[in-house]
Amino acid sequence: MKTEKLHLVWAHPRTDSFTAQVVREMQDQAAQQGITVSNLDLYSSNFDPVLAAHDEPDWNNPKKQYSEDIHRLYAAIEESDTIVMVFPVWWFSFPAMMKGYLDRVWTNGLAYGEGSSLKGKKFRYVALVGGTESGFGKYGWENHMRDYVVRMMNYLTVEDTRIDFLYNTLGMEEEISASHYQQLLAQARGIVTALQS
Numbered sequence: 001m002k003t004e005k006l007h008l009v010w011a012h013p014r015t016d017s018f019t020a021q022v023v024r025e026m027q028d029q030a031a032q033q034g035i036t037v038s039n040l041d042l043y044s045s046n047f048d049p050v051l052a053a054h055d056e057p058d059w060n061n062p063k064k065q066y067s068e069d070i071h072r073l074y075a076a077i078e079e080s081d082t083i084v085m086v087f088p089v090w091w092f093s094f095p096a097m098m099k100g101y102l103d104r105v106w107t108n109g110l111a112y113g114e115g116s117s118l119k120g121k122k123f124r125y126v127a128l129v130g131g132t133e134s135g136f137g138k139y140g141w142e143n144h145m146r147d148y149v150v151r152m153m154n155y156l157t158v159e160d161t162r163i164d165f166l167y168n169t170l171g172m173e174e175e176i177s178a179s180h181y182q183q184l185l186a187q188a189r190g191i192v193t194a195l196q197s
């Protein structure tokens with residue numbers, strides 16, 4: 001299935017970050033390919049990542065009414081065939097903002113359980129890693145994050161999923177040249193290009 005409607009969800013406190021640049025690059029690439037893109041910048045949209053008592057799932061009621069923002073943000077997923085999540089790796093995981101998005105929006109009766117509508121959609125994760133590929137791989141973090149994400153998506157009945165890592169964003173462990181960032185941006189574009197094959 002070729003991507004027609006792509007929903008980009010991303011988290012970074014700064015719109016001048018490299019993460020934001022990656023998002024813009026992917027958005028441009030998608031537009032060039034004629035893909036309709038919607039963009040959810042979790043920080044700029046003032047998303048509240050804290051799961052409050054009134055939004056806890058009621059395990060006996062898949063039709064529970066959650067806060068308005070949860071239904072609105074989930075509708076954007078339902079309207080898309082492909083969801084791309086872009087984030088900097090913080091403590092070998094998602095930033096709290098994105099984890100909170102999973103906690104609150106991917107909830108019972110919407111993303112899983114009775115009424116779930118994710119089956120058949122494509123999910124891509126794009127993780128920006130400060131460290132090098134060799135360092136991240138040596139300690140098993142790449143496998144760990146891949147297993148975590150793929151198994152989580154399988155739990156949600158999604159089979160077409162993958163995570164890509166954009167390495168060495170900080171150049172602390174290994175010297176990098178300006179062209180390194182161009183290569184990472186090209187890698188990000190390639191993730192969008194591959195959605196059409």
Ligand SMILES: Cc1cc2nc3c(=O)[nH]c(=O)nc-3n(C[C@H](O)[C@H](O)[C@H](O)COP(=O)(O)O)c2cc1C
Nearest residue numbers: 017018019020088089090091092128129130131169
């Ligand atoms: C709170 C925090 C935790 C981080 N944890 C990791 C980590 O676990 N592994 C890693 O390689 N880099 C880590 N980093 C570095 C980020 O991955 C890096 O800053 C990001 O990829 C750079 O993208 P940006 O310029 O858009 O922020 C961390 C950074 C912050 C601020």
